[in-house]
Amino acid sequence: MLIERSPPKLLEKSEGNANESNDYSSGVLDDGPPDGGLDAWMTVIGGWLFYFCGLGCASLISKANLCSSDFYVREFLTNKTPSEIAWIGSFEIALQFLLGIPVGIAFDAGYFHHLMIGGSFIYCFSLFMVSLAQPGQYYQIFLAQGVGMGLGLAMTFLPALSVIAHHFSRRRGFAIGIMTSGASIGGIVFPIMLNKLIHGHQGFGLGVRATAAVITGLLFIANLLVRTRPPTLRENDPRMRRTPMIILFKDVPYMACIISGVLLTLGIFYPIFYLQLFSIKHGIDQNLAFYIVSFINAGGLFGRLLPNYLADHVGTYNVLIPASFACAALVLAILGIRDAVGAIIVSLLYGAMNGAHISVTPALLSDISTDITEVGIRMGLYFSFMAPAALFGQPISGALLTSEFVWWRGTIFSGICLIAGSVILVLSRFLFIRRKGGSQFQLI
Template sequence: MASKSEPQTGAPCHEDVRDSKTLVETYPVIKDSDPPSLSDQFPEGGLAAWTTVLGSFLVQFCGYGYATSFGVYQDFYTQYYLTNQTSSAISWIGSFNMFLLTAVGIVSGSLYDRGYFYHLMIAGSLLQSFSLFMLSLSKPDQYYQIFLAQGLGSGIAAGLMFVPSTAVVAHYFRRKRTLVLTFVASGSSLGATIHPIMLNNLLNGPLGFSNGVRASAGLVSVLLLIACLCMRTRLDPPTTPVNYIGAARKCIHDVPFVLMIAGAFLFQLGFYYPMFFLQLDSIKHGLSTTFSFYSLVILNAANCVGRVTSGFIAAFTGVPNLTIAATIACGVLNLGFIGLSNLASATVLGVIYGYFAGIFIGSWVSLMADLTPDLSELGARMGICFCLSGDLSFILGTPISGALLTSNYIWWIPALFSGVIALAGSMMYILMRLMLLKRRSKERSAQLEVLESHP
């Protein structure tokens, strides 16, 4: 009799099977032998695994976390440093930075799959440090200088590191992957909490813009150095690199994956509105300068809690269901920003929105991994998804909000746009879930047929 830890003869491990073809190829029926479990191929821990997780956490802290702290710069540039530019023009700096963070993922994901992980991390770290130090040399009302350093240089740098630093975690974890990826994702929300505190006190303090940005650049440089020393790859690159054209063709025929991309695009058109404009919104509504400076900190602290807890909640609800709930909540709360008028409303909206935004971000990469049958294509699929969904939404969403805001600061119009478009994205996620249930029902039927034909 087989021990309890061993699967029954000829029985596949159902949680690791994606479709009937994978079932047959992964678990060929061989009498009198037990098939291996895919989870045994992943160490699920160890020194190299956890130092890699720490390094990935720090990359998110310095990359995505710094980019989503742009609300501080949006406020500072609008009021003091780029007074000759509109809110929409200024928001292009931050949105272009976010656009490149994901657009470059197409290139970095492909290079990562070809074994250039360390090259990408070192080049991205050096470029991020250089770009921030160059930003400190930018002069007032010199829009092009700030755009080149912060929008272009820093965006490319973060893009070189983002996909590889996230995908490398999959080398070490499968069973714990969702939980570990939520911890990694919390690095960006922690960064988006720490960086605004530091930047608000530096830019508006005795150091001023130039020295304040240099101090921030110094911190980022040290942390990225530590990250590069911590991260290690475990698996050799595939002998035949992933064909992006082939991966894209598979994605086109993968209906749930296509719906996920469409949902992410629509949702993220409105997703970043509070992160870019909450601080300016608070100041223009007459709230105290001290509270306004910490409004983004409140939002991002709640965001950090949301990212960390998303992994635990997903264990009970499932990643698709949790993503749907988070997107609906964010869309409704975006509409709630129409009523922001006092300290209480700003605090409540910031905390609740930050929490559900954190749940969405913490679940997004896990959702992509769940919808990727072949992990050798994970880097390619992440790059494709980030490019098609994140890029256009990043580069369009906040500039549209800034244009709708106008120089008269009509706050209800961009809040309405952000809320409605985010809810439209949540509807696409619901369709994704329905198609996923339909596909998995067919897979279970196919699995049963295979098992019945090979007792």
């Protein structure tokens, strides 16, 4: 395991460095997360619904399939280039990352339910606004989807991740994997659902509104299920004070992890944005190519469960590093796709490795936090650094592709970013183990 979790004990005052977890002590009996129970599993189910409705639908609306790099390019926003259209999804992803610090601070301050309810309302309202957009009106889609839905996601996805640390310790990775699997299943269900609605007699507007209505009902249920469980602290407990940002910036393994995340984010969304379009442009049947993103999400379902279970037993670094290198290899393998079988195999494998990367990373950030009260700010700072990479990554890839679709340029760029990020993640692990005085061969 990444951090050995000892039985509950009375914390004692430490005279050591501020990075040491014992500094956050005051003689308070801290029983730690219960690793289960009704509230814990209700929160996992509620979080699953948030990811099913939020990132599951967003993976459809903003990153591929009907409403972006395929549908937008070929049908809805034909007056815009792939690079211009990519800014919509990139801005949505970037906004949910960019607000990580204020959202993380608000979570640590006890505003979990305020964030989840407010974010749910904004997300649903914005999705209804997407349904009112007119063909060729780029600004309407950008405001409703890029800005509105991005803000709603920003207020919900990080608290949903962070609250798992309130309920789970030893099984934290697996719980996060179960919760984030909702995004994979949503990414399978919503493309098929919307494809039938939009290309049926309902059309784009009614199809999106019907989807928004379903999501509104599910998010209402999700908000009733989720629970927060902050540690019980005395009034003068030092842990009630927010962790100074300078401490996080001085945490070298953590900062190496952030640099790795920036590079990985630059390249990791490339297949989700462009593999479907790549398949169509290379002669694969359009009806089959439509399901490419569903194949990616199907692989992601596997990648969010088994790797997270393994991470709880062999260590989060030891799962995340191989998954990151595998993502790089699979992105480069896109250039070798020649038929539908190749596209399906790459989609499934990439979905699994990408799913492992996405779901194990929050578990890693929780594990390297020195105290449960700083999980929110550590995750928030991490994802805030991801925002520029998420914003510029796919427009850069789109610009490299050009309107003539020179595929090797965008593919090589993304592959190199993923390789570099994976190498720095290895460095982060090395630095973390050296600081703890452990062996480089240990399970961590």
